[in-house]
Amino acid sequence: MKDQLVKALALEGRVRLYLVRSTDLVEEARNRFDLNPTPTAALGRVLSVASIMGAMLKDSHEMLTININGGGPLGQIVVDAYPNGDVRGFVSNPLAEADSLNNGHLNVGAIVGNAGTLTVTKDLHMEDNWSGTVALQSGEIGEDFAYYFTLSEQTPTAVSVGVKVEPGGQVKAAGAMVLQMMPDATDTDISICEHVLSGLKPMSTIMEEYDDSDLSALAKDMFEDANVLSVQDVAFSCPCSKEKTERVLSSIAPGELQEMIDEDHGAEVTCNFCNTTYQFSEEELQKILDENLKNLAETKELEDSVDSGRRD
Ligand SMILES: [Zn+2]
Structure with missing residues (x-):
């Protein structure tokens, strides 16, 4: 199925859930920049989380820019996200590469590096832009964004993101999940979320399994009472001309x-x-x-x- 982004509430609205399938948009990024496998995974992870962050913006004129520089051979990752689900972005070195991890996974952390920062700048159409910066935790992207949301936006958040690349370099599956606790979340809610997260497979595996389904089904499989608020398109799209x-x-x-x-x-x-x-x-x-x-x-x-x- 084509890429899509689902927003939902769960546990009577005390938990917010975002899910995105981003396989096509990450494959488009790979083709546009001729990215090597590990840079495909690195940029793809940031693009996937960015599409969710774009969808979190309230006004259609707002946008945000993510800037990650971990001091690794990949150099900088820069991604723009818009409320309509459009994202665009690039890395300094599309050919950076590192040996895979022992489990066969692409070693994203090794090319991103972890001696640097993640900065999010939001253009909210006010006099000054809003900006938050955190130190990178691992350069693996998911953890880094979870740390950003919790520290900079003061919202306890779990992030899971994955990009699976075929031996030939094509993107097999990509997606992300962002789970946020609202201020009125109870200890029981937190335990339920921890239980759901502990049973969660890697995001790229989930996206392969739900490839033929609407992601609303995934939201409901995660939380019985999931209330899907919207389903929207996402795409790699640049407003240049x-x-x-x-x-x-x-x-x-x-x-x-x-x-x-x-x-x-x-x-x-x-x-x-x-x-x-x-x-x-x-x-x-x-x-x-x-x-x-x-x-x-x-x-x-x-x-x-x-x-x-x-x-x-
Ligand atoms: Zn352009």
Whole structure:
């Protein structure tokens, strides 16, 4: 079945449960950046949790950025998430690799590293962005996010996330679960949650098992009284476009644009977040430059007239 995200309440609303199947979106990230297996798992885990965090935002104009830098060979992981379930993101080194663990699992912690931080910055359309940073615990991502939610957002949270990669590199299954205790959760609720979590298989195994089902069924299998609030789509999606890239080019100094025309006879601009490359021909650059010079002249004229106005 296609990717989806389910929000539910359980234990009479004292526990919040988020589940996401992200197999297709992680596979898309792998294809866009030609990621090696372990970077696929690392970025895939962050994208999966990010899609849930995006869905936690209240307003459709809000968004958040996750930045992880653990000092390992993978470098930085940067992921943006939006309330509609869209996510986008990249890693510094798509080819980083490490030997698998003894149990055959990809060694995500070894390429992410654990000598660094996880930062979440939320753009809530207020004067200042909200930002929270925690020290990485293991670089395995799930644990790190659980620590972040508990410490930075003061919500006791369990996170389980997994990406299973086939020997050929394709993503077989990916998904995440976030379980949060509300302030009115009782000790009994906590024991019930601990019991549910202790019986939980690895997330990528669960996603393989529920591949043909709606994730509402998983929510109900975890908690008998699960009340599903919504089911929504998730996707790897970047809002970049040639038009927006053109606006970036028009802010470049005229001298530099002239150089691109004279020496490179065009320009190629690649979006960091989705690896899409936009081509600009010599003619297109000339048009941007002409427009740019015209605007500069108009601004100057306006300034001159303001100046002469002052003298009068
Ligand atoms: Zn893009």
